[in-house]
Every structure is written in C-alpha cells, then in structure tokens.
Amino acid sequence: VQEKLSALKENTHNTVNSLLSELALEQATKVDTKIANGENIGLLEGIPFGIKDVYMLQGTYATASSDLLKNYKSAYTATAIQKLLDAGAIPIVKENCDSFGHGSSSENTIFGAVKNAVNPELVGGGSSGGSAVNVAKDYTVFSIGGDTGGSVRQPAGYNNVYGLKPTYGRISRYGLMAYASSTDCVGPIATSVEDIRIVLNTMSGKDTKDQTTYTSESIEETSILDTTGIKTVGYFKNFIESEAIDTQIKEDFLASIEKIKAKGIQVKELDFFKSDILVSTYYTLAMAETASNLSRLDGTNYGDRIDDKDLKESYAVTRSEKFSEETKRRIVGGNQVLSQGFSDEIYLKGLALRDAISENFEKDFEEVDIILSPVTPSIPPKIGDSLKDPLAMYLSDAYTVGFSLGQLPTLTVPQGTQTGLQVTAAKNNDELVLKFANFLK
Numbered sequence: 012v013q014e015k016l017s018a019l020k021e022n023t024h025n026t027v028n029s030l031l032s033e034l035a036l037e038q039a040t041k042v043d044t045k046i047a048n049g050e051n052i053g054l055l056e057g058i059p060f061g062i063k064d065v066y067m068l069q070g071t072y073a074t075a076s077s078d079l080l081k082n083y084k085s086a087y088t089a090t091a092i093q094k095l096l097d098a099g100a101i102p103i104v105k106e107n108c109d110s111f112g113h114g115s116s117s118e119n120t121i122f123g124a125v126k127n128a129v130n131p132e133l134v135g136g137g138s139s140g141g142s143a144v145n146v147a148k149d150y151t152v153f154s155i156g157g158d159t160g161g162s163v164r165q166p167a168g169y170n171n172v173y174g175l176k177p178t179y180g181r182i183s184r185y186g187l188m189a190y191a192s193s194t195d196c197v198g199p200i201a202t203s204v205e206d207i208r209i210v211l212n213t214m215s216g217k218d219t220k221d222q223t224t225y226t227s228e229s230i231e232e233t234s235i236l237d238t239t240g241i242k243t244v245g246y247f248k249n250f251i252e253s254e255a256i257d258t259q260i261k262e263d264f265l266a267s268i269e270k271i272k273a274k275g276i277q278v279k280e281l282d283f284f285k286s287d288i289l290v291s292t293y294y295t296l297a298m299a300e301t302a303s304n305l306s307r308l309d310g311t312n313y314g315d316r317i318d319d320k321d322l323k324e325s326y327a328v329t330r331s332e333k334f335s336e337e338t339k340r341r342i343v344g345g346n347q348v349l350s351q352g353f354s355d356e357i358y359l360k361g362l363a364l365r366d367a368i369s370e371n372f373e374k375d376f377e378e379v380d381i382i383l384s385p386v387t388p389s390i391p392p393k394i395g396d397s398l399k400d401p402l403a404m405y406l407s408d409a410y411t412v413g414f415s416l417g418q419l420p421t422l423t424v425p426q427g428t429q430t431g432l433q434v435t436a437a438k439n440n441d442e443l444v445l446k447f448a449n450f451l452k
C-alpha cells in the first residue's frame with residue numbers, strides 16, 4: 012500500500028484526483044495485525060485499489076472531475092465499494108476521468124488530461140482513463156471504473172489491460188453518480204481474467220437500494236478455466252467493412268478471427284445496425300438522461316454555488332460557470348430531445364431503436380455463443396486532438412455503445428495493440444465472457 016501511495020504521489024500521468032493515504036494506511040495496519048496474529052485473510056484483504064472519482068466513499072472527495080463538485084465530500088459509501096471494503100480491499104486513490112463520465116479521452120476534467128500508459132503523448136481514453144492507466148502502470152492492483160457507453164472497455168483497450176462492463180443490474184449503482192441510468196454499469200479494470208472474476212464476484216448481487224439489480228451466482232475459477240462448450244462466434248460484418256476502421260485494427264481483428272477458426276470454432280458473419288445509428292441512438296438517450304440526472308446540481312444541495320440576489324439567477328450562473336463545455340453541450344442536447352415538439356420525433360424514436368437493437372442481439376445469440384468486435388475503430392488520439400471535434404469523438408464510440416444499449420456483458424481483452432478485442436455474450440452470461448477470455452489465452 013505504501014509503495015503504491017508513493018508512486019501515485021508523483022502523479023506522472025494525471026491519474027490522481029485525491030489520495031486516500033490516511034484511510035489506506037489505517038486499513039493496511041488492520042490487515043498487518045491480522046497476519047501477525049496468524050489469522051486467515053481473504054483473497055482481497057490488503058489489496059490496494061483505485062476508484063473512479065464518480066463513486067461515493069464516505070468522508071472522501073467525490074468530484075466527478077468537475078469544477079462544480081471539486082469541494083464535495085461523500086456523505087455515504089457506494090454499495091459496490093462497500094462490498095470491496097468488507098472484503099478487506101484497500102482504497103488508495105480517487106481517479107481522474109471525464110467530468111460526470113462525459114467523454115472518451117479523459118480530457119474533459121479540471122485535473123488535467125490523463126496520459127496514456129503506453130505513450131504519454133496520447134490520451135488515456137475515457138471516461139475511466141485514470142483508472143485504466145493506474146492499472147496499466149501498476150499504481151493500483153485493480154480499479155473500479157464506470158461504463159455507460161464504453162468508459163471501462165475503451166480505456167482498458169487503449170492501455171492494454173482487461174476491463175469489464177458486466178450485465179446491467181449485476182452490480183448495484185447505488186452511490187455511483189448517475190450519468191445515463193439505463194446503461195450505467197460498475198466495471199472492474201485489472202491485468203488478468205482471474206482478478207476481474209474475483210472483483211466482479213465481490214461486487215455483484217441484489218441491492219434494495221438499486222431496484223434494477225438481480226441476484227447472480229458466483230463465477231467459479233474452475234468453470235471459466237474449462238473452455239470447452241464454446242462452439243460459435245459471430246462478428247458484425249459492417250463494423251469491419253466500415254470506412255472508418257483503421258487498417259491495422261482491421262487486420263489484427265481478422266487475424267484473431269483466423270486464429271479462433273484454427274482452434275475449431277465456427278465463425279459467422281452477422282448483420283447489425285450502422286455505426287451512425289448506434290451512436291445517435293446512444294447519444295440521444297444518454298444526453299436526455301444526463302440532462303435529467305444533472306438537474307439536481309444547482310448549487311443548493313451539492314457542490315459549490317455562485318450567489319446572486321435572485322435564486323433562479325443563482326442556479327443559472329452556478330450551472331453556466333461550473334459545468335464544462337462538454338457537459339453543457341449534453342444538458343442542452345438532452346433538454347432539447349425531451350422537449351415538447353421534439354420528444355416524439357427524437358427521444359421516442361431513440362427508445363424504439365434501443366428496443367430494435369436489443370431484439371437484434373436476442374436473435375444473434377440464438378445463432379452464436381459469443382460476439383467479437385474491436386473495441387474502437389481507431390487508435391488513441393494525441394492529447395488535444397479530440398477536444399477540437401466533439402462529433403468525431405462521439406463517432407469513435409461506435410463499437411462500444413451498442414452493447415451498452417443491449418445491457419450485455421462485454422469484456423475488453425488486451426491484445427498489445429492499444430485497442431483490444433471486445434468479447435460479448437447474452438444477458439446474464441458474464442461467466443461465458445470470462446471463459447472465452449481464457450480460451451483466447
């Protein structure tokens with residue numbers, strides 16, 4: 012713990028929003044005492060981990076990397092984090108990310124752009140960039156990110172580590188600041204399938220404080236090591252034939268497909284919605300939901316406030332000055348798609364498309380066990396570049412957002428290529444995803 016805290020203090024890659032030194036050392040002493048007394052300790056006991064700065068951990072800062080909440084301290088602890096604490100894991104850092112999860116590069120933050128672990132001139136990815144980079148640099152053993160439309164999987168790919176978006180509802184969202192509640196997922200980032208399995212098992216389960224959660228069975232190590240039983244894999248033809256895909260990513264992906272075929276797996280090409288439909292459906296719903304979720308941040312109950320004689324004016328000035336440009340773009344967009352005269356044409360159409368996307372997945376999983384795709388169509392951009400063109404940034408989420416809308420379990424498996432391979436299974440089949448990741452080894 013001490014070693015990792017000192018490494019994090021240097022903040023070499025802008026991954027640190029706040030260090031939890033005091034709390035961490037206190038916890039570590041407890042584990043030391045247990046060991047000294049000859050007591051048995053659990054798998055996660057004493058293991059240092061990082062937390063994306065959008066989770067509540069009582070008494071510590073929870074800033075969402077935003078100006079508005081930069082002085083805000085959590086009043087309670089998120090269920091997922093509490094479960095890790097109960098298992099003896101030690102939180103050491105709150106991690107830099109795109110403000111409120113809004114972004115794909117971890118540049119939309121008041122703490123400075125997160126630098127990529129492989130090449131610090133490139134972005135760390137987003138929105139859970141600090142979490143993925145900390146794991147890749149071994150500053151944390153694992154980190155807890157949040158994935159609404161790819162925010163765990165994409166930075167995991169950019170930094171060559173594993174990142175899982177579990178089935179929606181497998182892990183409680185209580186205490187995770189809401190971005191788009193219908194796709195928000197708590198997701199672990201780690202350097203091995205085994206670590207992902209352990210952390211996933213610890214955080215999963217029904218929680219009365221999040222009514223979308225369900226009871227799931229613990230995933231056993233032996234069952235994911237037995238990789239027999241996977242017979243068919245599919246991939247979306249239009250993802251690979253798209254003009255937007257980087258040639259190297261396409262070649263690497265097709266080479267992976269050939270390897271899988273050589274191992275005796277049947278591979279099928281599948282049809283899917285076009286990237287621009289996926290991206291516009293996702294952003295319509297995500298913006299609508301975030302506009303609604305963030306309406307509570309007006310400087311009254313949470314965060315900093317800019318006072319004015321007029322109360323309404325106070326709200327307006329606080330929100331105008333303290334939200335980032337990207338967050339404001341989404342609030343304005345979200346309020347527009349929800350407003351009278353637009354909601355039928357845009358928001359309701361988005362909902363209908365989401366249903367159609369889910370139905371498409373259901374049909375696919377009657378034919379194949381696993382769907383594979385690259386995590387992103389392109390490699391990580393240079394720091395500064397994606398800020399110039401928000402639309403291009405939205406389009407770079409083309410391969411991750413569909414699986415979010417389908418609420419499916421999806422894992423980034425690192426390939427050493429700074430993009431990674433995305434492995435998806437049917438709803439509630441998180442075990443199969445981990446099994447397939449072992450099969451790929």
Ligand code: GLN
Nearest residue numbers: 112114158159160161162
């Ligand atoms: N890049 C996507 C967005 O900005 C996904 C972010 C996320 O998953 N939090 O919405």
